[in-house]
Amino acid sequence: MRFDVVGLGVSTVDLIFTVDELPGREVVQRAGESVIAGGGPVATALVTLARLGAATSMLDSIGSDFFGSFIQREFTAEGVDTGGLVVAQGRTTSKASILVRKSDGARAITFSPGDAPELTPDEVRVDIIRASKILHLNGRHWDACLHAARLAKEAGVLVSFDGGAHRYTNQHLSILPQVDICIAAHDYAAAFAGTEDVAQAAKALLEAGPCVVVVTQGAAGSRVFSKDGLDFQQQAHRVDRVVDTTGAGDAYHGAFLYGLARGFSLEASASFASAVAALNTRALGGRAALPSLAETEMFLQHPL
Amino acid sequence: MRFDVVGLGVSTVDLIFTVDELPGREVVQRAGESVIAGGGPVATALVTLARLGAATSMLDSIGSDFFGSFIQREFTAEGVDTGGLVVAQGRTTSKASILVRKSDGARAITFSPGDAPELTPDEVRVDIIRASKILHLNGRHWDACLHAARLAKEAGVLVSFDGGAHRYTNQHLSILPQVDICIAAHDYAAAFAGTEDVAQAAKALLEAGPCVVVVTQGAAGSRVFSKDGLDFQQQAHRVDRVVDTTGAGDAYHGAFLYGLARGFSLEASASFASAVAALNTRALGGRAALPSLAETEMFLQHPL
Ligand SMILES: Nc1ncnc2c1ncn2[C@@H]1O[C@H](COP(=O)(O)OP(=O)(O)OP(=O)(O)O)[C@@H](O)[C@H]1O
Ligand SMILES: Nc1ncnc2c1ncn2[C@@H]1O[C@H](COP(=O)(O)OP(=O)(O)OP(=O)(O)O)[C@@H](O)[C@H]1O
Numbered sequence: 001m002r003f004d005v006v007g008l009g010v011s012t013v014d015l016i017f018t019v020d021e022l023p024g025r026e027v028v029q030r031a032g033e034s035v036i037a038g039g040g041p042v043a044t045a046l047v048t049l050a051r052l053g054a055a056t057s058m059l060d061s062i063g064s065d066f067f068g069s070f071i072q073r074e075f076t077a078e079g080v081d082t083g084g085l086v087v088a089q090g091r092t093t094s095k096a097s098i099l100v101r102k103s104d105g106a107r108a109i110t111f112s113p114g115d116a117p118e119l120t121p122d123e124v125r126v127d128i129i130r131a132s133k134i135l136h137l138n139g140r141h142w143d144a145c146l147h148a149a150r151l152a153k154e155a156g157v158l159v160s161f162d163g164g165a166h167r168y169t170n171q172h173l174s175i176l177p178q179v180d181i182c183i184a185a186h187d188y189a190a191a192f193a194g195t196e197d198v199a200q201a202a203k204a205l206l207e208a209g210p211c212v213v214v215v216t217q218g219a220a221g222s223r224v225f226s227k228d229g230l231d232f233q234q235q236a237h238r239v240d241r242v243v244d245t246t247g248a249g250d251a252y253h254g255a256f257l258y259g260l261a262r263g264f265s266l267e268a269s270a271s272f273a274s275a276v277a278a279l280n281t282r283a284l285g286g287r288a289a290l291p292s293l294a295e296t297e298m299f300l301q302h303p304l
Numbered sequence: 305m306r307f308d309v310v311g312l313g314v315s316t317v318d319l320i321f322t323v324d325e326l327p328g329r330e331v332v333q334r335a336g337e338s339v340i341a342g343g344g345p346v347a348t349a350l351v352t353l354a355r356l357g358a359a360t361s362m363l364d365s366i367g368s369d370f371f372g373s374f375i376q377r378e379f380t381a382e383g384v385d386t387g388g389l390v391v392a393q394g395r396t397t398s399k400a401s402i403l404v405r406k407s408d409g410a411r412a413i414t415f416s417p418g419d420a421p422e423l424t425p426d427e428v429r430v431d432i433i434r435a436s437k438i439l440h441l442n443g444r445h446w447d448a449c450l451h452a453a454r455l456a457k458e459a460g461v462l463v464s465f466d467g468g469a470h471r472y473t474n475q476h477l478s479i480l481p482q483v484d485i486c487i488a489a490h491d492y493a494a495a496f497a498g499t500e501d502v503a504q505a506a507k508a509l510l511e512a513g514p515c516v517v518v519v520t521q522g523a524a525g526s527r528v529f530s531k532d533g534l535d536f537q538q539q540a541h542r543v544d545r546v547v548d549t550t551g552a553g554d555a556y557h558g559a560f561l562y563g564l565a566r567g568f569s570l571e572a573s574a575s576f577a578s579a580v581a582a583l584n585t586r587a588l589g590g591r592a593a594l595p596s597l598a599e600t601e602m603f604l605q606h607p608l
Contacts, residue, residue: 015399015401017401017414022329022330023327023412024325024328024412025326025328026410026411026412028413029413029415030414031401031416033416036371066374097319097335097403099414109332109333110323110327110335110403111334112321112335112338
């Protein structure tokens, strides 16, 4: 079996409730909507790719609890390969309670990491990495992450890194030389470079290794830079009604990699990713409104 | 098969996280502990009974989702019979996110009722009711509840009613004549009788039908009344450290019915119930610290 993208990260389960007020005091309140959904940045990027029709595989270590089996079931239902998932017996899976205020979408997130041990380098399925076009990482399972990046490099597999908001640590300096494409939240790029200036931060990231750097800026869109001097702004696409922006970034990552795997230009990949991310904000939950390829193409031809 | 207690109510799943602060604003915070646990007043009373060694069966309608299968698996693991559980295909199960502040145990509860339809009267398993000593209800699945109470009466099965805090409605007037034992939260008794006075409220409840009325008062204990003039106060038992009082009332109900099913006096049943309820406050989650019979007897012989 060959894969477009293999991902290595932490899968979580999100329990999402919409509420009238974020509960700062003792209260019993009825939720508007409620959703249980798989989450985790890399996992959601892979599900985005799978919905678009790409072949994907997830490398992760999850617990043997109910949440672990939920994750496995959902990957299987989405068509994400689970051959590289390690199930740690007797351990718990990462989960989060997410309360979303109806009036403005403000989120109170309480997460619990679970106690499944990190994936170890020798648990990384070399064969799956070698069978892929792109390896997508975000720094979780650190030792395995470094090891996988090296394996990918040796095998000529592209390495993609998701620089998540509030996730920058100095440790990442040692993986960036192996990275080909770094898509970072504005906050990550700023923390890395010590400057709020997007162009300066992107330049610093490009110097650390990647040949393509994308900085995402929420509703303000994204800006794409390359080592050979490309620099353009991609506007965010508009949708009728933004319900929940959870997973917008993850959808962007998945869709951008879809473009690269299919040989799109950087411009086309960015526009495509921006469309998929915008479409994904239409429903509650990080994956609820992920579009198919046909839906995305239709949206790009007939934007609002 | 014969049962000590058959319960009819709504089973839920509680997702419990301990937190430093109840999140009144946009925040990302790491939970201290987290627990997924079955809940629902009647269901927790049955699990209390099962841990003590009694034979129990649950009548309910749950969804076919992940939470529904969690509930079934947990009942099975606890030894609660699920022959009378109806699984509504394609429907969701009742669930709640419970954030518990570490400093003082204050709880912010966000619940989502699920969309499984109510149990209907013809879905009530007559054979299970006839095979039981006691039927335990709390007014949920209303039509089925009334029907089950009538069936129980005809068959000489005792009817127990849990009057939960904030749950009183006028509707309940029509079931109380069928009820033999009513254990009510102080709030319920007060709402029913229109008076905060416990003795007056209990007298009003006794006049509505039951021959035994118990009013629970949290850490202040409980007071037991009977039609033939019994009236005594049962102190709450003390435990080392109260972690979470969720389910204290449900444990009290289950243990009180255990006493009645085993032929204990009302005094012994109240003391026993108070011990089980106190022991159940030692851990996070409505059922996490429910004691065995041996543990309860040991605690009653050597209280703190
Ligand atoms: N409100 C929105 N409307 C339309 N598109 C949006 C909106 N918010 C985000 N996007 C799209 O998603 C992309 C990524 O969003 P963002 O920069 O918030 O990522 P992120 O910080 O990684 O998000 P998250 O961690 O919530 O997934 C943006 O560049 C934009 O194209
Ligand atoms: N902090 C406590 N310490 C010891 N025992 C307690 C404590 N809180 C409650 N109990 C015991 O549990 C019994 C029932 O408690 P309570 O009156 O709070 O029930 P409830 O309102 O039905 O509770 P819940 O709905 O949370 O289950 C009390 O009568 C008492 O015996």
